[in-house]
Amino acid sequence: MPEPLIARSALRPHVATETTPSGPSGLILRETSGLTLAHVAALRGREAELAEAVRAAYGIELPTAPKRAAAGDVAFVWAGPGKWLATSSAPATDFSVLPAAVSDQSDGRTVLSVSGPRARETLATLIQIDLHPRAFAPGDAALTHAASIAIHLWQVDDAPTYEIACFRSFAATLWRWIVHAGRARDIDARLEP
The missing domain is CATH 3.30.1360.120 (Probable tRNA modification gtpase trme; domain 1)
Incomplete structure (x- = not known):
């Protein structure tokens, strides 16, 4: 095996x-x-839906400029218009549940x-x-x-x-x-x- x-x-x-x-x-x-890292990109026309999902799941307002927003173990770092690097120190964080294109970068x-x-x-x-x-x-x-x-x-x-x-x-x-x-x-x- x-x-x-x-x-x-x-x-x-x-x-x-x-x-x-x-x-x-x-x-x-x-x-x-031990970080969970993911590249998160908003789907065309669904930026508001993604922002609401992040707000509801993590209590974070997605930054719309070169900023980092964090709450607890999770942070979103602006990576360009409609794009973020999501980070979490909690190992079981699953960013793929977001209504976005998510690519695990851990x-x-x-x-x-x-x-x-x-x-x-x-x-x-x-x-x-x-x-x-x-x-x-x-x-x-x-x-x-x-x-x-x-x-x-x-x-x-x-x-x-x-x-x-x-x-x-x-x-x-x-x-x-x-x-x-x-x-x-x-x-x-x-x-x-």
């Missing part, structure tokens, strides 16, 4: 040898594992969490958007690039904490680039793969 498929991290085999300083760190970098993308007092400074070396608090605040989102890797970025809180979704095949490279960007600025990173 074949072994069942088991979800595996895109990072652990590649970043297990990274070392973490013992002192205080200006940057905390970790993989956000094993296709990796989400990194970048936080700490020097997170903004570190990311600013890789990302070509203004991350200053007056331009990019909690709840804001962007589809952009970190160096040459396409990412979906959103700010979670004022700490600041950012979450970055990328295709899993680029996760280890993005991880290393963030670590190197911090080290280039003498920022010690605490790594939590």
